Amino acid sequence: MSSNYNNKVMNELWNEIAPGYYNYGRISPDADVDKIKDLKQANEDMVQWIINKLGINKDSHVLDLACGKGMYTVRIAETTGCRYTGVDLNTTYLENECKVWANKLGVNEQGEFVLGSITDLPPEVKEKKYTHIICLGAMYYVHDKIDLFLENVANCSNKDTKIFIWDFVTNVDWSLCSELNIHLKMKFPIRPKIDVFQRFENSKLELTEYSDFTKYIIPGYKVMERECKKRDPELKKLTYPLMGKAFMNGTLSFVYYILRLQ
Numbered sequence: 539m540s541s542n543y544n545n546k547v548m549n550e551l552w553n554e555i556a557p558g559y560y561n562y563g564r565i566s567p568d569a570d571v572d573k574i575k576d577l578k579q580a581n582e583d584m585v586q587w588i589i590n591k592l593g594i595n596k597d598s599h600v601l602d603l604a605c606g607k608g609m610y611t612v613r614i615a616e617t618t619g620c621r622y623t624g625v626d627l628n629t630t631y632l633e634n635e636c637k638v639w640a641n642k643l644g645v646n647e648q649g650e651f652v653l654g655s656i657t658d659l660p661p662e663v664k665e666k667k668y669t670h671i672i673c674l675g676a677m678y679y680v681h682d683k684i685d686l687f688l689e690n691v692a693n694c695s696n697k698d699t700k701i702f703i704w705d706f707v708t709n710v711d712w713s714l715c716s717e718l719n720i721h722l723k724m725k726f727p728i729r730p731k732i733d734v735f736q737r738f739e740n741s742k743l744e745l746t747e748y749s750d751f752t753k754y755i756i757p758g759y760k761v762m763e764r765e766c767k768k769r770d771p772e773l774k775k776l777t778y779p780l781m782g783k784a785f786m787n788g789t790l791s792f793v794y795y796i797l798r799l800q
């Protein structure tokens with residue numbers, strides 16, 4: 539996994555601009571980024587977008603794979619009253635962020651946060667079926683084990699489960715992504731769309747919707763670049779703008795998939 543998650547400077551930046559989240563949310567491509575001071579509202583808008591898109595309500599049980607600091611789960615639970623299960627590999631996030639947010643927003647009794655890998659889910663997670671499974675900005679971390687990931691997702695699904703994956707795909711050969719990888723520090727390539735589609739075909743899941751979300755992410759990267767430059771003018775430690783550049787020049791796309799059990 540990327541060492542960026544242990545990077546104090548990057549964590550401090552996120553805590554200032556979008557505490558509890560680890561994503562860019564959703565911003566209209568026409569928005570005036572000079573008027574957007576941080577990524578809090580963009581993430582809140584994404585929470586609402588996900589709830590509406592997936593029809594999450596108080597009877598839902600949402601499984602959040604690679605939940606990060608847990609804020610998506612916590613806000614979805616707070617807004618809808620649903621149950622939730624969040625899984626992540628990072629104990630510090632689970633203990634110091636997820637559980638703290640859940641307590642603060644009064645949803646701690648609606649669910650739990652569990653330490654585990656999304657390619658080898660703990661038995662207590664895998665033995666249940668969920669109405670919704672979300673994986674936001676994290677599947678690329680297991681593109682080398684994507685079949686195992688999809689197998690785990692299928693195991694937690696029944697025929698009514700809605701699966702929402704928000705992820706990156708490359709549009710060029712990985713050998714041309716070295717600048718981007720200064721930030722990402724991946725030890726294996728991020729897959730192109732055609733390759734991910736092929737993996738879905740080979741899985742127990744069926745793709746029902748696909749969309750390129752990049753245009754809603756680019757404004758967030760512009761906000762991020764401005765905030766990085768304020769704190770680190772030469773961008774020696776804050777390398778997020780390399781990701782923004784890759785989105786803007788078409789090297790990388792931010793996409794979502796909606797799947798169901800076949």
Ligand SMILES: C[S@@+](CC[C@H](N)C(=O)[O-])C[C@H]1O[C@@H](n2cnc3c(N)ncnc32)[C@H](O)[C@@H]1O
Binds near residue numbers: 603607608626631
């Ligand atoms: C970019 S963050 C996204 C977090 C969250 N989904 C969000 O949108 O705010 C990626 C997360 O993936 C987690 N992660 C990476 N590989 C994982 C794995 N194999 N199993 C579980 N979590 C993993 C990291 O610990 C990190 O919290």
